[in-house]
Amino acid sequence: MKSWISVLLPDDEYKEKKMMQFLSEGAVLLFISLIGTLVVSNFIVLDTETILFLHIALFAVYVLGRYIVSGIEFTDIVTEQEYRKERRVIIVKSAGFTAIFILLYSAINGFPADIWGWLNIGGVSVLAGVFMFPDQLHFPETFLQKEQGFDINNKTNRPGKVAFLTSSGYYLSLIFSHHLNQELSIQWLTMNLIDLIDGDNTIKAMIPDS
Amino acid sequence: MKNNVKKSRINKDITQEQLAKRVGATRQTIGLIEKGEYNPSLHLRVAIAKELGKTLDELFWEVE
Numbered sequence: 001m002k003s004w005i006s007v008l009l010p011d012d013e014y015k016e017k018k019m020m021q022f023l024s025e026g027a028v029l030l031f032i033s034l035i036g037t038l039v040v041s042n043f044i045v046l047d048t049e050t051i052l053f054l055h056i057a058l059f060a061v062y063v064l065g066r067y068i069v070s071g072i073e074f075t076d077i078v079t080e081q082e083y084r085k086e087r088r089v090i091i092v093k094s095a096g097f098t099a100i101f102i103l104l105y106s107a108i109n110g111f112p113a114d115i116w117g118w119l120n121i122g123g124v125s126v127l128a129g130v131f132m133f134p135d136q137l138h139f140p141e142t143f144l145q146k147e148q149g150f151d152i153n154n155k156t157n158r159p160g161k162v163a164f165l166t167s168s169g170y171y172l173s174l175i176f177s178h179h180l181n182q183e184l185s186i187q188w189l190t191m192n193l194i195d196l197i198d199g200d201n202t203i204k205a206m207i208p209d210s
Numbered sequence: 211m212k213n214n215v216k217k218s219r220i221n222k223d224i225t226q227e228q229l230a231k232r233v234g235a236t237r238q239t240i241g242l243i244e245k246g247e248y249n250p251s252l253h254l255r256v257a258i259a260k261e262l263g264k265t266l267d268e269l270f271w272e273v274e
Contacts, residue, residue, distance in 0.1 A: 011234065012234075012235050012236045012239055013235065013239065013250065013251055013253075013254055014235070014236070014238065014239040014242060014248055014250075015236065015239075072238065075236035075237055075238035075239075076227065076236070076237050076238075078237075
């Protein structure tokens with residue numbers, strides 16, 4: 001296929017087709033949600049930054065979710081032995097990433113002084129670890145015994161490189177955004193979501209130091 | 211859609227992974243083609259046929 005989008009797509013035609021399907025579905029959902037937001041904005045005052053972030057997140061999470069569930073990340077894993085080996089590798093990588101993230105984040109921001117600080121570190125670290133941890137999004141798999149090569153494709157579904165890149169991307173953006181004094185923290189996200197829905201400040205009144 | 215890809219591949223004594231590497235696909239794709247769950251492009255069919263030394267008819271004509 002001769003298109004600039006081919007750069008983002010895998011070489012294998014089945015994977016390419018599935019990715020195109022996921023990206024198209026994500027684009028349609030994004031289109032519908034943008035129209036909905038346009039209509040709603042006539043009645044409710046919406047924070048631009050939060051809404052843009054939510055739409056980006058909707059697209060990214062939908063495409064990533066479909067990719068994970070489809071099982072096209074690990075195409076060569078068929079036997080239970082290979083699955084266990086790969087799972088071990090992913091567990092080690094996830095744990096390592098989470099630990100390094102907590103250490104580096106604390107080194108840059110300092111150890112948290114309040115509950116929001118711990119939520120910032122813990123929430124993001126756990127989320128990143130969860131996205132990378134295979135069994136959290138475990139779906140039924142079918143394995144067949146090896147006979148003169150692999151007989152049938154395995155329908156193993158696990159987050160892999162994409163989830164790692166997504167988590168890393170978020171981690172890097174946190175580092176850079178801290179330096180720009182625009183911290184994309186859990187607290188920031190939460191408060192903005194509350195702002196979005198809490199028109200008469202009922203919820204904010206219940207939160208200390210909000 | 212049934213086909214003779216698996217039978218021909220086994221006769222040639224090559225694995226799905228080997229065939230996949232030679233035709234520029236993944237093992238998963240070859241597996242899906244053999245199961246009849248994926249309809250490959252003409253380009254891929256020709257590549258598989260060349261690799262297995264068969265014609266398109268012999269590999270992909272509908273098997274009863």
